Amino acid sequence: MSQNQPAIEVSHLRKVFHIPQRDPGLGGAVKALFRPRYAEKVAVDDISFSVPPGEIVGYIGVNGAGKSTTIKMLTGILAPTAGLVRVLGRDPHKERVANARQIGVVFGQRTQLWWDLALVESLNLIARIYEVEPKRYKELLEQFSYTLELGELLAKPVRQMSLGQKMRAELAATLIHEPRVVYLDEPTIGLDVVVKEKIRAFIKEQNRAKGTTVVLTTHDLGDIEELCSRVIIIDAGRVIYDGPLATIRERFGKYRGITFETARPLEHPLTLPPGAEVVGQEERRLELRFDRTRASASQVAAAVMGQLEVLDFSLSEPDLTSIVKQIYGGALSEARPV
Amino acid sequence: MTLRRLLSRYTGFSGMAAKEFLAYNIWFWMNLFTSAVAMTIFVFFWKAIYAQADQIAGLGFQQTLNYVLLAQVIAGVGESGILWTFGYQLREGRIALELLRPLDFQGMLYAFSVGNWLTGLLSRTPLLLLALLYGLQPPADPLAYACFAVSFFLGASVMFFFEWMLGCFAFYTTEVWGLGVTLFAIQLFFSGTLIPLDMMPEGLRLFAQILPFHQIVYTPVSFLAGITPVSQAPQVFLGQVAWIVGLAVASRWVFSRAVRAVTVQGG
Known part of the structure; x- marks a missing residue:
């Protein structure tokens, strides 16, 4: 060969x-x-x-x-x-x-x-x-x-x-x-x-x-x-x-998710550290995503807790399924080297 | 590649058969026990029958006793279990891994079966001793033993290829239980494990001789029991070799069709 x-x-x-x-x-x-x-x-x-x-x-x-x-x-x-x-x-x-x-x-x-x-x-x-x-x-x-x-x-x-x-x-x-x-x-x-x-x-x-x-x-x-x-x-x-x-x-690995369970529904917009954003919101559930290189989990958690009464929260890594879903949705099309 | 090196790649599987057999020692003792019970029942059964007659189908009591004892000693040893192997490998999806070995699939399983036959025969030594206690009179002619050994291995090979063809059905149905149980019953009767073929009515005997099953019990045992004279050996062997060649060719063809069902359709 x-x-x-x-x-x-x-x-x-x-x-x-x-x-x-x-x-x-x-x-x-x-x-x-x-x-x-x-x-x-x-x-x-x-x-x-x-x-x-x-x-x-x-x-x-x-x-x-x-x-x-x-x-x-x-x-x-x-x-x-x-x-x-x-x-x-x-x-x-x-x-x-x-x-x-x-x-x-x-x-x-x-x-x-x-x-x-x-x-x-x-x-x-x-x-x-x-x-x-x-x-x-x-x-x-x-x-x-x-x-x-x-x-x-x-x-x-x-x-x-x-x-x-x-x-x-x-x-x-x-x-x-x-x-x-x-x-x-x-x-x-x-x-x-x-x-x-x-x-x-x-x-x-x-x-x-x-x-x-x-x-x-x-x-x-x-x-x-x-x-x-x-x-x-x-x-x-x-x-x-x-x-x-x-x-x-670069696209997906740097983001982490953080989900809060709050005592009352969110009434006014949140002030968040740079790199963090709200991605989902239900009545007493709040889903955020933050850029690991720009903010830490504790900064985001502290910011939210300062503005809302939080009952519980959890951190998550983006899993493959959600990445694939996002790619399939076209999120990576401009970065596609094919 | 020399023949010896090629063979050595396959004979490893024969050794695995022996090792696997030894891994189940409870099974060994259970098997020995049930076989000993069966042998005892047969001895008393035939004693009762010969109390009424001196000869049945030209066989005297001692000849029949010899036959029945020896048939019980080797009962089941020459079976290859290929049908169950295929069923298991297909159900568990293991066939894919076996096909990934860089060997001929049939050659690999044949080598494994040879190992099984040898271990099976050795493991029946205690039963042979029991048969001697029950009055087995082994032949004096060493040639009879040689004929037994040769016709047993040829016969077991015939059944290996025969069962291989049946096993190919599993590739389409993935279910072998019904076929396996039917095969077991037919084999038990037509192999001559229960009664020597000579005692069957003419028509049935001819039918049994057309089928291949008798080659793993009746054919080899009849040499030792003095039913088939040693002088007929070349003729018997030739017949067995013809069976092997025919079935080997046919089984490979059937298998190549069957395996396509898996490799084309997915397992």
Whole structure:
């Protein structure tokens, strides 16, 4: 492979599912038996992007946006309806086995490990399947044991592991053959902050040391901030943003929300510190947004409390869903580098 | 890539079968217990029948006893469980991960089944001892043992490919319970686990011999029980190899169609 060939290339990718339709009740079931009807669902609609070797790209979008469908087409287990996919120069669906040797995949909700056996048995088998040199395998096992703190997990059957332990085990299993391209589908889902940190550090380290190309899907903005310099946001099967994370962070990451519950409805306009503004108002609820670089939470809270009797208040980080909604609403269209 | 290296990538799965088997020791003891009970019932059943007759369908008491004891020792060992494996993998969405391994999917599961057969046979040693206590008279000819071993592995392979084809239905229905239970009942009867094929009425016996099920119990056991003479072995093996070749080709074709249902429609 030449130096400037992209690790992943996707052009005009499309995937349409045919979903069987049936009327409710027994009558509908019988009718569907003789005359099946199908509805078309466009899961991925004309997606194009390319990822250079060694990049970590965040592939994000709300549930049902088409993330997993894209990942499945990239791994080769799903055939595209139209369009082109090339991973390290290969068609992953037509050359499934050859492609599989070069890639690693983590589906956050599933496991490739042997449920009833000690982790080390699964790792030994995987090393054998991928023909990892015994000496190299030993080295990697030591490294992984250290960074992922596998120590006592190696002898433990997977079914007895906690969620966080399972994910660390899964990552070790996925990267033990040193794949050149790795797909991580929600690798930190349901994990606590400490484990998340470990996993992010591990991914970063693998990428830095080996130039591994990583495609990461997640709902956790922390993962993106920590790992990705570039994000691709998709919605309803289309790319709605492809560019640096910095742009998004500037636009949305600097704002925090603060919500007050007040004793009485607001009667006169509030005087607020610079950078803060009211974004929503109900009878005894007040939603504010402030620019973190210009005001602090305590300044905003103090200002409001000085003018109103506050019963309760809460702070919030903007979540991915609301960012995507805003982008979809056109808030970023002028900043779009496409 | 040398053949040895290629094989080693697959035989890892055979080893996993043994390790997985050993992970369930309560299951092992339960299985041994129920098999021992079944064997005991069979011994008394056939003793009662032979109290009325010296020969049934040309088989004397000792021959039948040998057959029935050995059939009980290996009952179920040659099954591959492919149907249940497919059902489980499709229901749990695990098939995607298995297809992502850089190996031939069928080769991988075949290697796993070979491991299961070997472990299964070894795990039945206590039952063999019990059978000897019940009066099993093993043959003196070492060739009979060799014929048993060869025809057992060939027969189990035949059933592996046969069940593989049935298992492909799961890709369309994602439900295998009904098919699995039916298959179990048919297999129990037509494999010759309950009675030797020789005792079936002519028509039924012919039908049983057309079906592949007898190859995992009747065919191998009849060598040890002295029903099929060793001299017929080449003919038997040849027939089994023909089954394997035919079913292997057909099962791969059916699977490639079935897997398309998942990879095109999404799992």
